[in-house]
Amino acid sequence: MKLQAADLARMKRVTVSMKDRDGNEHAYTGVAVGEILEMAGVTTGKHLRGENLTKYMLVKCADGYEVLFSLAELDADFTDRTVIVADQSEGKPLPPGKGPFRLVVPGEKKPARCSFQVTELVIKFAKE
Structure with missing residues (x-):
């Protein structure tokens, strides 16, 4: 699935917080990856079982x-964690070199x- 700003703009927006390497907390806004996968027809929820x-x-970056x-x-x-594809940090577009999209993964020990x-975002089977 290729990421397009117009597609993300039409989806439900969420904000998550994540600390940078220096321990400073930042608010990122974007779309939950789970919602993007659902929109793309990827297996989610109760169907995510077995194979x-x-x-x-x-x-890919x-x-x-x-x-x-x-x-x-x-x-x-x-999981209770919400991973997002963000296009904003602190209410502003991501700066050059960081955007237009950033994957934000709250709660990871290393970023x-x-x-x-x-x-x-590419979906594959591990059994290929």
Whole structure:
């Protein structure tokens, strides 16, 4: 799924907080990844069981950086954490070099999966 600003603008907006490397807290606003996956027709909720639990989401960034998540890590039926694709920080558009989209993963001990300049979310089976 290619990320488009117009698509995200029409979806429900949420704000989450996340600390940076220096321990400063920042508010990010965007769309929950779970909602994006649902809109794209990806298996979620009560249907995320059995073989569907072998699916994962690969996050691709403009600089070639990639991270992945199991779908269960992103689904509200499995976790209370809300991972978002953000387009704003502190109520302002993300600055150049950080946007237009950033994956924000609250509660991680290391911010390694909080990715900048996200360009694509790819769903795959681990059994491929």
